[in-house]
Amino acid sequence: MSTPDDQSAYWNSTGTGKTFAHPLRTDWTLGIDRGAALLDYGCGYGRLAGDLAALGFTDVEGVDVAPESIARARAEQPAARFEVLTDPPRLDRPDACYDAAFLFAVLTCVPDDEAQRALVGELHRVLRPGGLLQVSDYCLQPDDRNRARYRLFEARYGRLGVFETGDGAVCRHHTRARLDELFTAFEPVAEHELPVLTMNGRPAVATQLLLARR
Known part of the structure; x- marks a missing residue:
């Protein structure tokens, strides 16, 4: 049995009620211009995009496969823009159009190898050279x-x-070697681990990476 690479049905039903608690490393945003173009990929109900807007970023866009979550994000976070992903992981955006991107608790929701590679490849495409990618997800x-x-x-x-x-x-959940393999087209900048709660409210340890697009 192969691993499913499309969980849109889950995220458009049960998943819309989940809460996500991975915190933003605000110190990792200090070198980013407040007018920079930012992408929150897999934004859910817009919590992280709202955090970025609250820090003074004026060009924040979130995308997600769940229309109900996007509707909630638009209502709760009017300072950011939100769109539904209709053909994930493809973004209807030109190459190198974002200065930074955020991928928080998304890879855990994409269990298939090829689907993960396609997602990371799309983020690499839309980030400008030197653009930053913040990742927060679960190792084993x-x-x-x-x-x-x-x-x-x-x-x-x-x-x-x-x-x-x-x-x-x-x-x-990933081996660290798997994460390193996924992000070979990015330059490591910083990393750390921290305690978080999962979407079902259980304690876990998250691995956070700050990467720069080569």
Whole structure:
């Protein structure tokens, strides 16, 4: 059984009610001009885009596959712009049109290898050379609960770290080598780990990366 590469149905139903808690590293935004063009890819209900607007950024755009989440984002975060992704991961934007992009808890929602590569490739296309990419996502978790479900679903999906949630999603936690492989076209700038809550309210550790487009 291959890993699904399209979870739009989940994010347009159950997923619209989820809450996301990965915090923005504001110190990683200090060198970005407040008029820079910013992209929040997989923006959900616009929390991160709202945080960026609150920091004084005036050109913030969020995109997501869930129309209901985009409608909520437009209502709650009027200082940013939001669009529905109709053909993910493709963006109807020219090459090198963004100065920085943000990819928060998105790769975990895209479990397929090729789909992940396509997403990262599209972000590379729309970022200008030297443009920054902030990533916040999950490496493999060390706790017993996660380790057990990694083992449970490894045979089904053909890779360690892919698992099913109880409410219909297929998610992925990554080896660090996998993240490094995905972002070979970017230059590492900084990284750190921090405690967060998952979309289902469970404690986890997030890995955050600051990268520059080569």
